[in-house]
Amino acid sequence: MLVLLTMSTTTAPDLGTLAGALRPTIGRLHQILRRRTAVTEYTAAQATALVTLLDHGPLRMGELADREGVRMPTATALVDGLSRQGLAERTPDPEDRRAVLVQLSAHGAEVLTDVAGRRDEVLVSALQQMSSDDIAALGRAVPALVELKHLLEANGRPESAATDSEN
Numbered sequence: 001m002l003v004l005l006t007m008s009t010t011t012a013p014d015l016g017t018l019a020g021a022l023r024p025t026i027g028r029l030h031q032i033l034r035r036r037t038a039v040t041e042y043t044a045a046q047a048t049a050l051v052t053l054l055d056h057g058p059l060r061m062g063e064l065a066d067r068e069g070v071r072m073p074t075a076t077a078l079v080d081g082l083s084r085q086g087l088a089e090r091t092p093d094p095e096d097r098r099a100v101l102v103q104l105s106a107h108g109a110e111v112l113t114d115v116a117g118r119r120d121e122v123l124v125s126a127l128q129q130m131s132s133d134d135i136a137a138l139g140r141a142v143p144a145l146v147e148l149k150h151l152l153e154a155n156g157r158p159e160s161a162a163t164d165s166e167n
Contacts, residue, residue, distance in 0.1 A: 033119045033122060036119075036122045037115060037118040037119050037122060039111075041085065041087065041111050042081075042082070042085065042111075043081075045078060046078055046081060046082055046087070048068060049064065049068055049075075049078045049079070049082065049088075050082065050087060050104060050108055050111075050112055051112070052064060052067050052068060053088060053102065053103060053104040053108070054104055054109065054112055057103065058091065058102065058103035059101060059102055059103075060099055060100070060101060060102075061075055061076060061079065061100065061102060062075075064078075064079070064102055079102050082108070086107045087104070087105055087107060087108035087111060088102055088103065088104055088105055088108055089102070089103060089105045090102055091103060
């Protein structure tokens with residue numbers, strides 16, 4: 001179902017209608033980018049953990065689990081796989097010698113940079129086919145989308161959603 005939003009510059013759309021248009025569009029854009037730039041180095045679950053490590057730096061395993069919305073055994077399995085592939089590494093926590101920090105390895109950062117570059121190329125190619133008005137509208141929307149992302153991250157996931165069956 002395609003929902004087209006048209007609005008004047010003085011009225012905002014109904015929030016339910018806006019959410020109903022954003023959700024499938026954002027999801028589909030992400031899916032298309034993933035398909036057009038296939039990644040064999042890691043799984044989708046590992047990808048989110050890598051980006052979390054990129055965005056937030058070294059994290060304790062519990063904090064990574066919380067940020068990813070998974071339980072500790074799942075986070076440990078994710079990090080084990082990433083470590084075996086050389087994408088992440090464990091280092092001693094300087095504040096607590098019993099604990100370890102998980103961080104992106106140099107190879108992991110290189111792989112993420114490569115994937116981001118390939119995805120940027122796909123986006124640039126599509127953007128070049130759009131009108132200047134549409135490009136300007138997308139440019140104006142970016143700060144609001146970034147804020148929406150931050151709000152969703154800050155609000156976390158409900159306890160019932162953080163199950164291992166989703167990962």
